[in-house]
Structure formats: structure tokens, C-alpha cells
Amino acid sequence: MDAFSTLNGLVAPLDRSNVDTDAIIPKQFLKSIKRTGFGPNLFDEWRYLDYGEIGTDCSKRPLNPDFVLNQKRYQGAQILLARENFGCGSSREHAPWALLDYGFRAVIAPSYADIFANNCFKNGILPIVLSAEAVVTLFAEVATAPGYQLNIDLEKQQVTTPAGVVFDFAVDAFRKKCLLQGLDDISLTLAHVEEIKAFEVRRKIDEPWLFGP
Amino acid sequence: MSAQTLYDKLWDRHLVRCDDDGTCLLYIDRHLVHEVTSPQAFEGLRLAGRLPWRSGANIAVPDHNVPTTDRTIGISDPLSRIQVETLDANCEEYGITEFAMNDIRQGIVHIIGPEQGVTLPGMTIVCGDSHTSTHGALGTLAFGIGTSEVEHALATQCIIQKKARNMLVSVDGQVGPGITAKDITLAIIGKIGTAGGTGYVIEYGGDAIQALSMEGRMTVCNMSIEAGARAGMIAVDDKTIDYVEGRPYAPGGALWGQAKADWQSLHSDPDAYYDRVVHLDAATIQPQVTWGTSPEMVVAVDGSVPDPEEESDPVKREGMQAALAYMGLAAKTPITEIYPDTIFIGSCTNARIEDLRAAAVVVKGHKLAANIKRAMVVPGSGLVKKQAEAEGLDTIFKAAGFEWREPGCSMCLGMNDDRLSPKERCASTSNRNFEGRQGPGGRTHLVSPAMAAAAAITGHFVDVRTLEV
Numbered sequence: 234m235d236a237f238s239t240l241n242g243l244v245a246p247l248d249r250s251n252v253d254t255d256a257i258i259p260k261q262f263l264k265s266i267k268r269t270g271f272g273p274n275l276f277d278e279w280r281y282l283d284y285g286e287i288g289t290d291c292s293k294r295p296l297n298p299d300f301v302l303n304q305k306r307y308q309g310a311q312i313l314l315a316r317e318n319f320g321c322g323s324s325r326e327h328a329p330w331a332l333l334d335y336g337f338r339a340v341i342a343p344s345y346a347d348i349f350a351n352n353c354f355k356n357g358i359l360p361i362v363l364s365a366e367a368v369v370t371l372f373a374e375v376a377t378a379p380g381y382q383l384n385i386d387l388e389k390q391q392v393t394t395p396a397g398v399v400f401d402f403a404v405d406a407f408r409k410k411c412l413l414q415g416l417d418d419i420s421l422t423l424a425h426v427e428e429i430k431a432f433e434v435r436r437k438i439d440e441p442w443l444f445g446p
Numbered sequence: 447m448s449a450q451t452l453y454d455k456l457w458d459r460h461l462v463r464c465d466d467d468g469t470c471l472l473y474i475d476r477h478l479v480h481e482v483t484s485p486q487a488f489e490g491l492r493l494a495g496r497l498p499w500r501s502g503a504n505i506a507v508p509d510h511n512v513p514t515t516d517r518t519i520g521i522s523d524p525l526s527r528i529q530v531e532t533l534d535a536n537c538e539e540y541g542i543t544e545f546a547m548n549d550i551r552q553g554i555v556h557i558i559g560p561e562q563g564v565t566l567p568g569m570t571i572v573c574g575d576s577h578t579s580t581h582g583a584l585g586t587l588a589f590g591i592g593t594s595e596v597e598h599a600l601a602t603q604c605i606i607q608k609k610a611r612n613m614l615v616s617v618d619g620q621v622g623p624g625i626t627a628k629d630i631t632l633a634i635i636g637k638i639g640t641a642g643g644t645g646y647v648i649e650y651g652g653d654a655i656q657a658l659s660m661e662g663r664m665t666v667c668n669m670s671i672e673a674g675a676r677a678g679m680i681a682v683d684d685k686t687i688d689y690v691e692g693r694p695y696a697p698g699g700a701l702w703g704q705a706k707a708d709w710q711s712l713h714s715d716p717d718a719y720y721d722r723v724v725h726l727d728a729a730t731i732q733p734q735v736t737w738g739t740s741p742e743m744v745v746a747v748d749g750s751v752p753d754p755e756e757e758s759d760p761v762k763r764e765g766m767q768a769a770l771a772y773m774g775l776a777a778k779t780p781i782t783e784i785y786p787d788t789i790f791i792g793s794c795t796n797a798r799i800e801d802l803r804a805a806a807v808v809v810k811g812h813k814l815a816a817n818i819k820r821a822m823v824v825p826g827s828g829l830v831k832k833q834a835e836a837e838g839l840d841t842i843f844k845a846a847g848f849e850w851r852e853p854g855c856s857m858c859l860g861m862n863d864d865r866l867s868p869k870e871r872c873a874s875t876s877n878r879n880f881e882g883r884q885g886p887g888g889r890t891h892l893v894s895p896a897m898a899a900a901a902a903i904t905g906h907f908v909d910v911r912t913l914e915v
């Protein structure tokens with residue numbers, strides 16, 4: 234996983250609440266057995282006018298001119314501004330894989346679905362929670378200022394607007410550490426191998442039926 | 447020790463270690479694996495040169511991507527085939543038990559777990575699928591995980607988690623005749639919203655929940671994720687223990703007695719503390735039908751599609767307008783004047799034997815209404831299918847004009863060939879009515895099996911209780 238410390242990036246606004254994982258990456262793309270290559274199919278049903286399948290060359294497909302990510306001013310965006318309950322629905326990690334592959338490194342929203350937020354952290358994407366009012370302010374500013382960028386500082390837990398207004402955000406200390414250092418969860422857990430083994434021994438005594446005949 | 451909720455008890459039993467900031471390692475008793483969210487996890491394991499911690503804790507089944515038509519010819523879609531073959535190969539390589547596609551025990555992962563006794567009370571269960579919450583009906587702590595966590599669970603038999611908050615949803619009193627578990631769960635979501643349970647583990651309680659069969663309880667726990675909660679659970683009682691007894695993977699002999707005694711304690715203490723408590727009056731619950739593109743967009747069958755103009759919150763209003771446009775519905779349309787094209791009876795929410803029986807009772811002796819273009823029954827597992835056939839349910843459905851399929855996720859998410867066409871309207875017993883969920887442009891109305899059956903024979907949504915069956 235790539236580490237995340239600071240980001241100065243272009244912001245793209247997605248003005249809908251309850252954006253679900255089926256919208257982020259439709260199920261036909263879940264047939265892939267790889268982790269990469271989902272970027273061109275991010276928001277596929279909103280982004281293109283035709284129906285996309287795995288392996289179709291997306292550069293030849295008709296774009297939906299009304300979809301926000303297709304607007305010229307948002308090309309190259311690295312920060313997605315979203316509404317409440319972003320990422321609800323399934324546990325598919327293909328959703329953060331698609332966001333990452335497209336180029337997003339951070340999402341800002343008033344709230345997320347639990348599993349989605351968790352999956353983001355595990356893939357080097359920072360899901361920032363700001364208050365509903367702050368998000369409303371940011372949507373208004375993005376709309377009026379082409380080229381609108383935000384500065385995100387994970388160490389300080391701050392989002393700074395071009396005018397210098399600072400929004401603090403909370404982030405789980407463990408997740409923060411992992412993101413800052415690009416740490417792999419499995420290696421961290423395997424540092425506790427002896428504890429897991431000892432626990433398992435106790436468990437076999439307490440609930441032996443869980444360990445087969 | 448102070449009073450504990452069921453969640454507190456399950457959490458404590460599985461805690462390997464905890465850091466000061468509350469980041470904990472939770473031991474996982476059972477890991478369920480399917481073909482869609484696991485290939486990248488096995489690949490990661492292989493690349494890191496790791497092995498599964500305990501192969502015997504894993505059980506795999508292909509379900510999302512399998513065809514529901516004749517399988518003796520294999521899978522024709524090459525991508526689906528690769529995914530299923532990848533699962534077969536990974537299970538073979540790592541010594542993981544798999545109910546392969548043509549095994550009679552194959553079925554939707556959340557249906558076969560309880561059916562096989564692979565799901566046991568008191569367990570922690572994870573699966574790379576959000577509807578893992580289903581297993582909470584047996585007094586387990588069960589939740590969906592992403593693919594990185596699938597790899598983590600395989601490699602370490604643990605999951606990194608912080609404890610969620612406790613929420614009690616109490617459905618008080620008894621539901622009226624003809625009201626099903628699906629109506630209860632949709633009514634709960636209608637009340638608390640799709641983010642209502644975010645950050646919580648929900649325990650369902652109250653007389654109406656206790657009165658449900660085990661299968662009904664699974665339907666309720668299944669949709670916890672649609673209420674925003676990562677897990678839902680119900681206390682163990684005699685019904686739970688009777689359900690588990692004698693199942694292939696359930697303990698037998700002396701261990702059975704020991705297990706049973708242990709499981710009796712799997713309920714919340716009388717004065718346990720919940721961070722949030724929600725009460726529903728069971729008697730007021732009517733048959734439910736969703737009208738929009740989120741499960742919280744739900745009303746009783748005698749109601750109408752709401753009018754966005756009457757919504758004061760602008761974000762919500764826009765959401766409603768977008769949903770109505772997508773669904774091709776006008777505000778204030780009575781629910782009984784909505785005409786589906788397609789009927790889908792299936793999914794991990796409602797494809798167990800009781801669901802099929804409930805639908806068959808309504809369908810028996812009738813034909814599909816003239817406007818219904820297609821109707822499918824997709825049993826939740828090979829064993830559910832076999833049981834239904836033994837009871838003659840397949841004959842009832844086929845006589846009415848339904849297709850009788852092989853088990854799998856099917857049109858619940860349309861990863862195989864079973865999908866809606868743009869604008870096709872479906873009465874579905876599944877759990878998600880998101881845009882494009884059942885096929886691009888498809889329009890989904892979530893209902894109970896009995897309500898889907900009623901719509902099939904009348905051609906529109908109708909209160910199943912008013913039909914003469």
C-alpha cells in the first residue's frame with residue numbers, strides 16, 4: 234500500500250447522497266480476478282451512455298456529458314467530494330480499487346458506510362469525515378471556482394481551502410499510522426503470532442466443538 | 447461482572463488482544479469464501495509466501511457467478527468460468543473444503559452456512575460479502591469484510607477491529623396474520639434509514655422476533671447491512687439449538703451436550719446497556735413494498751409513492767426525484783397500481799424452503815398474469831431445491847409459468863445471465879434496489895416472497911392478505 238501524508242489536489246464534487254458500491258463499480262467488473270484496471274469503469278453506468286463490459290476499450294465509448302467526472306475542469310481530480318453515506322452497499326473492495334486506479338487518493342463526505350471506509354484505509358485512500366455544514370461549504374466553493382484544490386494534511390488532520398480556512402478532521406490513530414507509513418496489516422498482526430496461538434489453545438479447551446472432529 | 451449484551455459477550459470471547467486506542471485483534475472461528483471477493487486475496491497470500499492459518503476454518507462455495515440453468519455443460523461465460531475455476535484451484539491448493547458447483551450442497555454462501563451447521567452459535571464468522579450478517583440469526587457475531595481482510599483472515603485467523611456500539615431493535619407485540627420477516631425488516635429500515643445502524647451492531651429482540659422461525663430470523667439479520675449496521679444478531683433460544691442439532695457440521699456425541707450447555711448463555715443480560723434502542727409496534731406492520739432506489743424508500747402496500755414536493759430537506763428531495771425518474775414512477779401513484787414485468791424469488795434474503803413454501807401457497811392453482819413477461823424461482827441451495835421438489839413446489843411454480851432454476855445469487859445482482867433489461871420492472875425478494883443492481887437500468891421493488899407471488903398472479907402489487915388462497 235502507498236503511504237499517504239499530504240495531498241494538494243483538484244477536487245471533483247459528486248452531489249448525491251447514498252452513493253452505493255454498485256454505482257461506484259457495477260457488478261460486471263467484479264468478474265476480474267485482478268486488483269487493478271478498474272479505473273476506466275469507475276461510476277461506469279453514470280459515466281458512459283452505453284453498457285460497459287469487462288475488456289471493452291473505454292476510450293471508444295460514448296461519454297455522458299452530464300456526468301461530473303466527464304467535465305473538463307475536473308480532469309485529474311484526486312479528491313472526491315461526496316454526500317452522506319458514501320459507499321453503502323456491498324463489501325466489494327473493487328470500489329476503492331476503482332477509485333484509486335482512477336486517481337483518487339482521498340474522499341471527503343459527512344459519512345461513509347463502515348466496510349467501505351475500512352476498505353479505503355487498506356488501499357491507501359483517506360476517507361475524511363467533515364461536518365455536514367463544512368461539506369455544504371465545500372460543494373458551494375467547488376462549484377464557483379474552476380481549478381479548486383484542497384490541501385490535506387494527514388499528520389495534522391486538517392483540510393485547508395484555497396482561502397486558508399482550516400477544517401480539522403478525526404481519524405482513527407491506528408489507521409492513521411498505517412496510512413502514514415504505508416504499513417501492511419498482515420505483517421502487523423503476525424507480530425502477535427504467539428498471542429494468537431495462545432488464544433487458540435485456550436479456545437480449543439473452552440469450545441472444542443469449533444475445531445472439528 | 448456488569449451486565450453484558452450478546453454482542454459484548456461474543457466480542458469478549460474472541461478478543462486476542464487490544465491496544466490502548468481500542469484497536470483489537472478478534473479471533474475468527476469461521477471464514478466463508480466465494481469466488482468473487484477471494485481471488486485477489488489468495489493471490490496476495492501466494493505473493494507473500496503465506497499459508498492459511500487454519501485451513502479447516504474455511505468453507506468455500508461458488509454462488510455469485512454460477513449459471514442457474516443447466517450446469518452439466520459447464521459455464522459458458524469465459525470470465526465467470528475463470529473466476530469459478532480459480533476458486534476451485536485455490537481450495538485445492540490450500541486444502542479448503544469447497545462445495546463445488548455441481549455438489550448438491552452448493553448454494554448461496556449465507557444459506558448453506560446455517561444449512562450445513564457450518565454456522566454455529568457463539569462463533570465469529572466473516573466472509574467477503576456484506577450479507578454475512580445473516581448468520582447472526584444463530585447468535586453469532588458475523589460480518590462482511592473486504593478482500594484485504596479476506597487475505598488477513600486467511601493468513602492470521604484474526605481481524606483487526608474496533609468495537610462497535612450496541613443497538614437494540616425491539617419489535618414489540620405480535621405481527622398480524624400474513625406479515626412476514628421481510629415485512630418486519632423492511633419496516634425497520636423504513637424507520638431507521640439505511641444509515642440508521644452505522645457504527646452499531648444491531649441486536650433484534652421483542653416478542654415478534656422471538657416468534658419468528660430460524661429462517662425468518664435469518665431474513666431479518668440479512669438486511670442489517672441495508673440498515674447500515676455491520677452485523678445483526680438474535681439471542682440463542684431453544685429454536686436455535688433445535689435448528690442446529692443434527693446438521694452435518696454440527697457437533698455430535700458428547701460435544702453436542704457441552705456445546706448446547708454453553709450456547710444457553712448466548713443472550714443479553716436483562717439489564718444490559720444499549721447505546722441506542724428503537725421500538726417498533728409489530729401490530730402496525732403492513733406488507734412492505736419499496737418504491738425507490740434505496741431500501742429505506744419503502745411504504746406499506748396500501749400506501750402511495752411519496753411526493754418529493756412534500757419533503758423539506760433539499761438533499762433528500764433531490765434523491766427522491768432522482769429515484770422516481772429512475773424508477774419511472776409518478777409521485778402519489780398508489781402502490782397497487784404498479785405493474786411489474788418480472789418476478790424474482792430468490793437471494794440470501796428469501797430463498798430458503800419456508801420462503802418457497804410461502805410463495806407456492808399463493809401461486810398454487812393460478813397462472814402468471816398476462817403482463818408478467820418472466821418469473822423465476824431460484825432456490826438458495828441444492829438441498830433447498832431438492833426439498834422443494836420433494837414437496838411438489840416446483841410443479842406448482844412451473845404450472846403457473848415460473849422458471850425453476852439451479853441455486854445461486856442469480857438476479858439478486860445479475861453477475862450471471864439472469865439480469866433485468868433497461869426499464870424492466872421487477873418484484874424481487876432480494877435485498878437491494880440500487881440503480882442497476884439487477885441489471886443496468888433495471889427497476890427493483892423489494893417485497894416478501896408471498897407479496898412477489900401475489901404480484902405474479904395479479905400482475906400488480908397487491909396486499910397478499912386480500913387474496914383468496
Ligand code: SF4
Pocket residue numbers: 509510554555556575577793794795854855858859876877
Ligand atoms: S444473494 Fe445477493 S445479496 Fe446474497 S450473497 Fe448473493 S449477491 Fe449477495
